Amino acid sequence: MRVSLTKEDRLGLLYDLQAQLIDAATYATSINQDQYSRAREALLADPALAHVLPTWLKSHRELEHFRNLAQTKGGYRDRREFVRLALVEAFDLAENDATPTATETAATLRALSSAEVERVWRLALERKERDPDGALTLARTLLETVIKHILDDDGVAYDKSADLPALYKLIAEHLNLAPAQHDKEAFKAILGGVSTVVSRLAQLRNSYSDSHGKGRQAVKIAPRHAGLAVNLAGSIAGFLVETWNERKTKGTA
Numbered sequence: 001m002r003v004s005l006t007k008e009d010r011l012g013l014l015y016d017l018q019a020q021l022i023d024a025a026t027y028a029t030s031i032n033q034d035q036y037s038r039a040r041e042a043l044l045a046d047p048a049l050a051h052v053l054p055t056w057l058k059s060h061r062e063l064e065h066f067r068n069l070a071q072t073k074g075g076y077r078d079r080r081e082f083v084r085l086a087l088v089e090a091f092d093l094a095e096n097d098a099t100p101t102a103t104e105t106a107a108t109l110r111a112l113s114s115a116e117v118e119r120v121w122r123l124a125l126e127r128k129e130r131d132p133d134g135a136l137t138l139a140r141t142l143l144e145t146v147i148k149h150i151l152d153d154d155g156v157a158y159d160k161s162a163d164l165p166a167l168y169k170l171i172a173e174h175l176n177l178a179p180a181q182h183d184k185e186a187f188k189a190i191l192g193g194v195s196t197v198v199s200r201l202a203q204l205r206n207s208y209s210d211s212h213g214k215g216r217q218a219v220k221i222a223p224r225h226a227g228l229a230v231n232l233a234g235s236i237a238g239f240l241v242e243t244w245n246e247r248k249t250k251g252t253a
Contacts, residue, residue, distance in 0.1 A: 005046050010094035013039040018087055024063040025070035025079035031063050048103050049093060054086040096125050101231065108238040111245045112149050120145055121237075124230045132226035136204055139226075139233035140164055143198065146237040147171045150244050164202040168195060175243045194239070197232055204229055 005013070020036040022028075040057060044050050060066040073082040093103055102125055109117050124138035147167045151158050156174055158167065172178040172195065179188040179195070 005042065005048070007094060010043070010046065010049060011091075013043050014087060014091055014094055017043060018083060020063060021066060021070075021083045022080050024067050025073075025083060026076045027067070033063055036063050037061070043090070049090050051103065051107055052089045052093060057086075092122060096122075102234070105234040105238045108241050109146070111241050112146065112153075114145075114149050117142070117145055117149060117237075121234060124233070128227045128230055129223045132221040132223050135226035135230050136221060139204075139229045140201055142233050142237050143168070143201070146240055150175075150240065154244075165195075165199045168198040171240060175240065175247065177240075177243060194236060198236060201229055201233060 016035050017039040020031055020039070023031045024036075040061070043053060044058065056066075056069060060069065070079045070082065073079050093106075096102075106118065106121060109121055120138055120142045124135055124142055127135040127138060144164055144167060147170075148158070150171060151167075151174070154174065156170070158170055162170075169178070172191070173181070177191055177194075179192040182188050182191065
């Protein structure tokens, strides 16, 4: 059964897993198969982290089997680094209190094969609580970056100085997501709503983010407001990538 874990649970299990893998890789005498099995099974059953765990973890149920893999990675120092790098994304998500929605968005955005897109999404999630103003800026940056990557990949020209609403209008028309391109009222309304949200996100960034100086009466952005903006940007960015990827698969891009 797949269950969602708390932040503390995830981090505790990841540290247990990492410790046992490193001990096995370096032939330490302190390996604990039961501890490894508990951590491995719980993490693989967690929908927020399962998809970012290394693929080899699923097939290596026994630490003795993992040792054979670790031996191919060089000396003890190289093996420790192999384990650390294999779990770094899971640690990043756990430390930022990952949710299934956030990690699903991260998985979708990987279709662009862009380290920059993944970096911006990760930073946006990190700053929701500790830097809400910065998170608003990153929400807009995420959408702009995703749109430009898709347009670049498809060879669609755009004005490098265009603002977010203009870029979204261009990508919507390119991906057949503009309201005017559909007849059914339900689709027109939904797609029109997405366009409105994008415009409002741009306004939020211009009015309340850290991209401009502020006066004495500046409105303070709460983490929940930043979280809403980031989650909306992530959902829209993921929708654009999914649409683009599907069109590529079907040969309609």
